[in-house]
Amino acid sequence: MPSQTQPLPDPSSPAGDDPVLAEFRKSIDNIDAALIHILAERFRITQAVGKYKARASLPPADPGREQLQIARLRKLSEEAELDPEFSEKFLRFIIDEVIRHHEKAQSRQG
Template identity: 40%
Template structure:
């Protein structure tokens, strides 16, 4: 018998509700990331125009410190947040370098 069939109706309803919330949050995360990347795209064009480097290590350090503090406050793993931000910033820097190479 499948797990969901073994649950009570109440538990199945709760699980469904949680899953709908998770689905909505996943969608919101993607929309937020898309907006972040639209903004960083503009930063990349400005940096290229001003001939600035694709990465500002001091800015990235300050930002990571700030986000790690938030992660601690809200109970998220610092390791997770650091990995996530490394991935996001890496994609942004790569895109900034692509933009600069076209100028």
């Protein structure tokens, strides 16, 4: 992360010209590229899971598994000082997308 020792810029200038903000944004952009690639890999795996569940006639959603995932991620979040509420919302957001994919795979099989 960039240091914050530089003088404050003129607030009337656009944020894009702010050198402190520009440094922060470079770190955010690197992190976002990492997130996109990790998410791409997660969906590669859940796509294979979807195909497997469709073949094995397993239901797309698994509420018991989801409860275990939520509990585990909330614990990890606390250790990483991330809001556990947010991590739960985040997992829900991802799982909803995965279930949509699984339902599509299921309907292609049926």
